[in-house]
Amino acid sequence: MPIRYTLRQLEYFVAVGEAGSIAVASEKVNVSSPSISAAISQLEKEFGLPLFVRQHAQGLSLTQAGRAMLEQAHVVLREAEGLMDLAGNIVGVARGPLNVGCLSTFAQMILPSIRRKFEDSFPEVRVRQFELNQADIFSKIRRAEIDIALTYNLDIPADLRFVSLAELPPYALVCEDHRLAKLPFVSVDMLADHPMVLLDLPFSSEYFLSFFQKIGKKPYIAEKTKDMAVMRSLVANGYGFGLANIKPLNNLSPDGKPLRTIPLLGDERPMRLGLLMATDADNTISVKSFIDYCVELVKENALPGIEIKSK
Numbered sequence: 244m245p246i247r248y249t250l251r252q253l254e255y256f257v258a259v260g261e262a263g264s265i266a267v268a269s270e271k272v273n274v275s276s277p278s279i280s281a282a283i284s285q286l287e288k289e290f291g292l293p294l295f296v297r298q299h300a301q302g303l304s305l306t307q308a309g310r311a312m313l314e315q316a317h318v319v320l321r322e323a324e325g326l327m328d329l330a331g332n333i334v335g336v337a338r339g340p341l342n343v344g345c346l347s348t349f350a351q352m353i354l355p356s357i358r359r360k361f362e363d364s365f366p367e368v369r370v371r372q373f374e375l376n377q378a379d380i381f382s383k384i385r386r387a388e389i390d391i392a393l394t395y396n397l398d399i400p401a402d403l404r405f406v407s408l409a410e411l412p413p414y415a416l417v418c419e420d421h422r423l424a425k426l427p428f429v430s431v432d433m434l435a436d437h438p439m440v441l442l443d444l445p446f447s448s449e450y451f452l453s454f455f456q457k458i459g460k461k462p463y464i465a466e467k468t469k470d471m472a473v474m475r476s477l478v479a480n481g482y483g484f485g486l487a488n489i490k491p492l493n494n495l496s497p498d499g500k501p502l503r504t505i506p507l508l509g510d511e512r513p514m515r516l517g518l519l520m521a522t523d524a525d526n527t528i529s530v531k532s533f534i535d536y537c538v539e540l541v542k543e544n545a546l547p548g549i550e551i552k553s554k
Contacts, residue, residue: 248289250323252282253316256294259283260313264302321387337532338367344383344392348444348471349489350374353546354393361536368529376469378445384521390530393537395488396515397446404522405515406534408541411488412513413454415505416474418481424503431509432458438465438483442474451486454511472497488514 258268259279269276287294294309305313324340345354350372358370373389377397383389384403399405415434417424423433431454439462441448455462465483468474478485479496494502518534525531540546 248286250320252286253320255279255282256286257313257316257320259295259303260305260309260316263304337365337529339529340369340371341391341529341533342371342373342389343533344373344375344380344389344394346380346392346394347374347376347469348442348447348487349393351472352489352491357393357537357540357546361533364536365529365532368532376445377447380519384519387521390524390527391518391520391533394517394519395447396517397450399519402522403519404524405517405519406538407515407517408537409516409546410513411516413451413486413488413507413511414490415507416478416485416487417503417505418479419501419503420481421484421503423484423505426505428506428508431455431507431511432460434484435460435462438463440464440466440468440474440477440483440485442469442471442485442487443467444469450512450514454486454507475502476500478502489516 255268255272255274255278258272259265262268262271265276265279265283269279272279283294290308290312292308293306294312295303296306297303343354343358351374354372354374358372362368362370373383375383375389375392377394380389380392380394381400381403384392395411396405396407415423415429421437423429423437435455435458441451441462441464452462463483466477468477471487471489474485474487475496476498477483479498479500479502490504494504496502518537520530525534537546
């Protein structure tokens with residue numbers, strides 16, 4: 244019996260099944276809602292069973308058959324991606340999909356530019372980006388939902404591989420009129436006497452708080468946020484100091500107020516920026532090409548959006 248449905252239709256089905264809404268899926272895959280509706284209807288006709296229950300107020304819910312088909316559709320799409328990888332490896336050309344994760348604290352500063360330049364250099368590779376916290380990066384790599392991720396060397400599990408790119412020492416961030424703003428450097432002991440705005444993300448918060456634990460002090464955490472941009476704005480508006488490792492090229496908060504960055508005095512452990520992946524991920528030419536591309540950017544001191552000191 245000939246197959247009368249396409250991989251693209253399966254992609255639309257997966258997008259709707261995960262989103263529970265044709266409108267949301269339409270934004271995710273950048274295709275019109277009528278096109279997605281038509282694809283779903285065609286699949287239901289070909290399979291001879293309903294995939295969704297239409298609920299006007301609550302959107303779409305998968306039927307029992309739809310849930311089983313969704314699981315199998317994931318398998319089919321992964322196998323199709325594997326065929327593209329295999330073809331690329333055989334002919335020595337990077338091609339096919341590449342799912343790239345990035346730690347959310349610095350994704351806005353470096354990932355879109357890296358992606359744009361990489362896709363221009365490798366036009367047969369289709370990159371999808373995912374902004375994630377560290378715990379989600381680990382999970383999605385293990386489940387093969389992303390191929391590689393730009394992140395820090397924060398508690399890297401033994402079953403994953405980390406390729407170090409650059410060393411990023413920690414620094415303090417304060418508003419323009421903070422009592423410490425004019426100093427050439429500050430110590431953690433000095434910071435402990437001031438309110439803190441904590442970047443409250445998995446593994447990141449533990450890293451920054453360990454500075455104070457080492458000297459037997461507990462910081463006064465005045466504010467917490469999971470967003471680096473919000474942290475910078477809170478600091479610029481006088482709610483406390485912040486700690487970070489990535490230095491944007493300008494010293495302005497998102498709301499336009501000036502910030503001061505001050506090096507930390509002492510031997511606080513720097514972060515390592517690098518690429519995280521499964522141990523055998525670079526067997527595919529698209530992943531290997533992305534690794535080599537990022538390594539070259541660091542050698543040229545050309546990682547976009549940040550000041551960086553190569554390893």
